[in-house]
Amino acid sequence: MVRTPLDAWMMAKLAMTGSSLQIDALRKYQLTRLNAVIAQARTASPFYRQRLAGLPDLRDSSELAAYPLTSAGDLITQGLQLLCVSQSQISRVVTLATSGTEGMSKKIYFTAADQELTIDFFACGMSSLVEAGERVLIFLSGERPGSVGYLLAESLRRIKAECMLYGLVDIVPRAVSYLCETKPDCLVGVPVQLLAIANFFERWQIDSWRPKAVLLSTDRVPDSIITRLKQIWGCEVFDHYGMTEMGLGGGIECSAHHGYHLREMDLFFEIIDEHTEQPLPEGQYGEVIFTTLTREGMPLIRYRTGDIARFIPGACPCGSGLRRLEKIKTRxxxxxxxxxxxxxxxxxxxxxxxxxxxxxxxxxxxxxxxxxxxxxxxxxxxxxxxxxxxxxxxxxxxxxxxxxxxxxxxxxxxxxxxxxxxxxxxxxxxxxxxxxxxxxxxx
Ligand SMILES: [Zn+2]
Missing domain, CATH: 3.30.300 (GMP Synthetase; Chain A, domain 3)
Structure with missing residues (x-):
């Protein structure tokens, strides 16, 4: 089994030598970054200046539990008050509709440096399933600079994979024709949309082409869809975890396909009891929350994702010492x-x-x-x-x-x-x- 490429990615960033990632050094880096982010937010964000007033610096990352949570509602009502840079430094704004209050939306702001870190993580994550010279067809929106498909395409260029950016699947037969013309090694797309394509293939036995690997993105992935894609195409199916607030990428499965290894250079994750808001021990289910460690434009401290999951106890079969987040149970x-x-x-x-x-x-x-x-x-x-x-x-x-x-x-x-x-x-x-x-x- 191949070890997740996240180990080598983190070792390079931490200038670590040796054969394996030292988890203690990673935790020390995270504590340093947590304090730096808190200082940055207190200085530059009017929202956090008020919210974090009087709270002590952290001596241990567990002390972060005393800090208040940030909610989607805060993003909706406070918006620009969370920014830590001037608006002229923002290169991408993503507006997300919310289901809670009618007509309300939240906006997430990224600088060019923030987007660069997402590309860097995508390049690492994609190397789990794609090698240099292989061809990837992306069924995600990517026409606008900074959109998910655009950043993913840039990350693939960095690992020397060939990228074809189609956009979201619109008319199924049209997307299938493009697939048959291009015959990629790997597909990236929305779970239900790729299932529709696979079912179309199965129904009409269109072509002998089969992808080597599929990455499912942007929505929760039911196991049933993974099962069907494997049945129809005999391919390896990778799931990943992310949301716009995380800077799109949050974690990706390794070849063990048992939980996500997390983007721990850029994000610090916790699991809390969704009602009492208290931290939960490893292995227990609760709400996933995260703090950005490297975000420049709009850092988020203890942001509530609304996702229910847990950390999986024990080491991953791939040999990595990194912890794993279990697949999200539900949103x-x-x-x-x-x-x-x-x-x-x-x-x-x-x-x-x-x-x-x-x-x-x-x-x-x-x-x-x-x-x-x-x-x-x-x-x-x-x-x-x-x-x-x-x-x-x-x-x-x-x-x-x-x-x-x-x-x-x-x-x-x-x-x-x-x-x-x-x-x-x-x-x-x-x-x-x-x-x-x-x-x-x-x-
Ligand atoms: Zn693993």
Whole structure:
């Protein structure tokens, strides 16, 4: 098994010699950077000057737990107050719509140096699955400088891989034609979009081409999609963790495919109890929070991601001493709450529905009321798929089966015929919730 390239990347940055990364030296570097970032934010950001007033410097990184959290709401309401540079030094602003408050958005600001660090991490991460001379097709938006596809393309040039930037998948047959023309070694794209392409390949047995590796990006990756991509293409599938606030990249799987090794040169991660906000010991599930260690434009201190995960105890089989973050269990915005005891997640649905043949897209609508109703609308290629099979799949989820048997939930399914000229949806997947018992959090 190949050790994650993050070890060598960190050793080079820490000017460390020897055969393996010394974790103590990494933790010492992080403590130094945490204090530097706190000093920088206190000096230059009006928001943090006030928020961090009177707090002592850290003697140990565990003392960071005494510092206040930064929320998505802070980014929405405080915006420019978080900046540590003048606006003229900002080279990229990303505006993110939020699901919490209608019409509100958060803006994340990056300098050129911030973006350079993202490219540097992407280059390291991509070397997990691509070698010099190999060809990579990117199905992510990349037309604008600083966008994720643009930065990824630049990172691939640095590791001497050939890059083709397509943009998000729009019309499936058009994207498939481009694939067949270019025959890349590796694909990067949004999980559901690459599944649609793979299902199209399987249905019409289009070409003998197969990718060597696939990297799934921008949305949570259901295991069901990984399973289907491996079945159809026989390729290695890599998952990574990231969000715009992290500077896009946060961590990437190694060849062990058991958790993400993290971008620990640039980010310090913690897991806290989402209700008490207290730090949790290794192995326990809670909310992932992070502090930027090297961000210039808009440093974030203890930023709440809304993602639920844990650190995996023990060493990675790849031989790295770096800790691993387990795959995100769910995002707070992807939980449907009928009552405190009766919840299910979009991921619960994804894990059973994406295993069905020929899926192009799945929409999940929840209506809260009397009765509560879950309506699944599937767009599929397969003639053999019918509503009954979708309902059977849903009833494999114990919570849904229980809710239905107790008359707390009515399950409905419909199949839409697929129009091959209809563009695929482009945004992150989420529940569409109507009715009046809405209890969905997150941003
Ligand atoms: Zn590993």
């Amino acid at each position: 707070k915005s992807q939980i449907a709450v009928l009552s405190p005891e009766h919840t299910f997640t979009l991921n619960d649905l994804d894990e059973v529905l994406f295993l069905l043949p020929g899926i192009i897209d799945v929409a999940a609508k929840v209506h809260l009321g009397e009765p509560n109703c879950l309506n699944i609308i599937v767009t599929a290629l397969s003639d053999s798929l019918d509503e009954k099979k979708i309902l059977q799949a849903l009833r494999q989820i114990p919570m849904l089966a229980l809710l239905e048997s107790e008359n707390h939930l009515c399950l409905k399914a419909a199949i839409l015929p697929w129009d091959r000229n209809t563009p695929l949806p482009q945004g992150k997947r989420c529940f569409k919730i109507t009715g009046n018992k809405i209890l969905v959090g997150g941003a």
